[in-house]
Amino acid sequence: MSKSISTAPEADNPLDLEEELQARVAWHYYVGNLTQQEIAERIGSNRARVNRLLAASRESGLVQVTINSRIAPCVALEEALMKRYGLERAIVVPEGVDRDTTQAALGIGAANFLSKELRAGQTVGLGWGRTIRATLRAMPHRSYGPLAVVSLQGGLPHCPSINTFDIVSDFADLCQADGFLFAAPIYVSSQKARDIILQEDAVRETYERARHADLAVLTCGDLTESLVVTYGISSPEQRRAIEAAGAVGDMLGHFMDEYGEPIDHPLNRRTVAVSLADLRSIQRVVLVSGGEQKYDATRAALRGGYPSVLVTDERTAQRLCAEPEASAAVAAGAKHGRRTR
Structure with a gap:
């Protein structure tokens, strides 16, 4: 070592x-x-x-x-996750003593993977959140040749800790890449407003670039402490309504049920971000997610067939591998157009 x-x-x-x-x-x-x-x-x-x-x-x-x-139990869990969820790759890191140290460990695991996978000419789509920030903090500062980095979602008008714009600009600085931002809020007033915004030239070009990214790096959020829930949802009543509609968490601001399907709620129709259906068509999606609070959302993302690469912690990996119905859920997902490997 x-x-x-x-x-x-x-x-x-x-x-x-x-x-x-x-x-x-x-x-x-x-x-x-x-x-x-x-x-x-x-x-x-x-x-x-x-x-x-x-x-x-x-x-x-x-x-x-x-x-x-490499730690032997983590390697064994990586193999089990790949087999059970049809993943191209899994990276399992030791669990930290608290949420912050677990996030830091996840960031190191994701950064080590990305630093080996980035290639000149790629377009990298970036999600948002504390875990993605931890990933960028662990990334080496160097050039990979011509790269483009694009946000996969709009931003929040108020978020004191971090925003989508910061994530893209920080990655661009680290990797000497060209940055492209969603010049729009993640949630707008109506589905009609969303459709109009996505027709604007600057936003539409970013949206198309994001949809056709070669590599996407994102996390998922729970219903308690995620930044989208904390700063993007206007009221406790709306949060309760989302939960009542079956949501267990979100990816890119889209709230999903326990099987990774978007819930039927107006907020999902007002989200300015790459859709979950579009996410399935991106060749390589790296999900960086772990910790007890994110377990349900992480499992939902896997059941939905979104990631091809998972970076998670040891305890979350153990729980995911203990899921008796996981393989059946992934197999059933193929009929919904999910990627197979």
Whole structure:
């Protein structure tokens, strides 16, 4: 097992004092092999602060960790997932101690996969969410040749943590790609308004580019803490109505039932995003999703036949592999036009 740590900042982006301290602490810990107590004494602080600085450096992407080893139980689960759900590839990472560390682990797993799969000339469609942000934070900063990156969905007028526009621009910066944005909100007032927006030249061109992406990278959301639910749905009543209609989660803002089918609800007809039917036609779809809260949505996405590649955590993989009806659900999905492998 080895670690590859990058703590070097952009040459033309001067460090602030906090970032400089994070880099110094990370260097002593990962390169200098000092203990946290030794680092605390060196910087005149305490172990608790050193621990927080190390966590912040990983969260911000200042430190990127690559572990060049495969864990046998995870490999076995990968094989089982591929067989059961007809996947081209599965990547299983160890579960973290909490949601944030699990997201970080998923991001590292997805980034390692993508960094090997990106090719010059590709168009990459990007979804949105905290897990996709974690993926970008783990991605190496380098060029893959001419790439295009396009958002798979519209954005939110208010989202203080992250938005679809940030995801595309960050990926474009990391991979030196051309970025294309959905210049529209993810939810509009009516189906008629959605249809009109999608006829606008700029939006239609982005939509067509997204529908014909070579590779799509996305996550799915639950009905409690996903960004779409938190910032995109106007009222608790609407959330309850979506759940009453059978929704277990969403992908690209489209709410789906336990078998991955879009629910019959007006909100789904007002969504400005690549449709779930279009998603099935994209050659390679990478779903990055894990954690207990996302289990139902992750299972629904697999039952719906959307991903060809799954990146998930060990406990979620164990539960998915224990599903007795999973294979039958995937087989039944073929008659709905789902991809087969």
